[in-house]
Structures are given as structure tokens and as C-alpha cells.
Amino acid sequence: xxxxxxxxxxxxxxxxxxxxxxxxxxxxxxxxxxxxxxxxxxxxxxxxxxxxxxxxxxxxxxxxxxxxxxxxxxxxxxxxxxxxxxxxxxxxxxxxxxxxxxxxxxxxxxxxxxxxxx
Numbered sequence: 446x447x448x449x450x451x452x453x454x455x456x457x458x459x460x461x462x463x464x465x466x467x468x469x470x471x472x473x474x475x476x477x478x479x480x481x482x483x484x485x486x487x488x489x490x491x492x493x494x495x496x497x498x499x500x501x502x503x504x505x506x507x508x509x510x511x512x513x514x515x516x517x518x519x520x521x522x523x524x525x526x527x528x529x530x531x532x533x534x535x536x537x538x539x540x541x542x543x544x545x546x547x548x549x550x551x552x553x554x555x556x557x558x559x560x561x562x563x
Contacts, residue, residue, distance in 0.1 A: 476497050476498075476499060477507070478519070478523070479497060479536070479540075480493055480497060480499065480503075480504060481507060481516050481519050481523065482523045482536055482540065483540055484504075484507060484508050484511045485511060485520050485523065486540060488540065490504045490508060523536070
């Protein structure tokens with residue numbers, strides 16, 4: 446799956462995801478990726494749970510896996526060398542918006558970011 450994320454052209458990735466995953470599944474995959482990213486940044490479990498709209502127990506389970514090294518490939522991919530500087534900057538901006546203390550969902554943080562980039 447990560448090879449598909451990294452090695453394919455974005456139009457091919459989008460087509461494959463649309464064929465294989467429902468909209469809900471794509472959202473859940475994005476939440477899981479962002480959850481691992483935020484946990485590697487030592488974000489508070491409660492903030493992650495609140496902003497991503499996932500249960501505390503889910504975040505705690507992922508936190509345990511991150512600490513035990515279960516997501517080393519994904520964590521390695523979530524670096525500037527793995528996904529590129531533009532995507533990394535985007536993730537950093539979204540994470541900082543979410544963790545700024547202002548209560549904000551991921552979708553709101555993304556909309557706010559899109560508004561600034563226009």
C-alpha cells in the first residue's frame with residue numbers, strides 16, 4: 446500500500462483509491478495516517494481523539510503500537526524524504542492548527558489552510 450502511495454502518479458493513486466475504497470474508508474485511512482503522524486510528534490492523546498473524532502481507546506492503541514515500533518515504515522514515510530517537502534509542510538501546518546489550543550476538526554483545519562493558499 447505504501448509503495449502505491451509513493452511510487453505511483455497522483456492520478457493513478459486517486460483512481461485506485463476510488464475503485465478500491467469507499468469515501469468513508471478513504472477518510473478512515475487518512476485519519477489513521479494523520480493519527481500516526483501526530484503521535485510521532487508527541488501530540489496529546491486527548492487532542493488527537495477530539496480533533497480526529499476517534500475514540501481515546503483507538504488513539505491509545507495506536508500510541509502503544511507507535512511506541513512498540515509497529516509503524517516504522519509509515520513513520521519513515523511521514524518524513525520530508527519519504528513524502529516530499531510540500532506534503533510534509535502541509536501535514537505540519539494541519540498538525541499545528543489542530544494542536545494550537547483552538548478546538549478545530551481536521552476538515553476545518555484543511556479548509557482554513559486552503560483559504561490561506563488561494
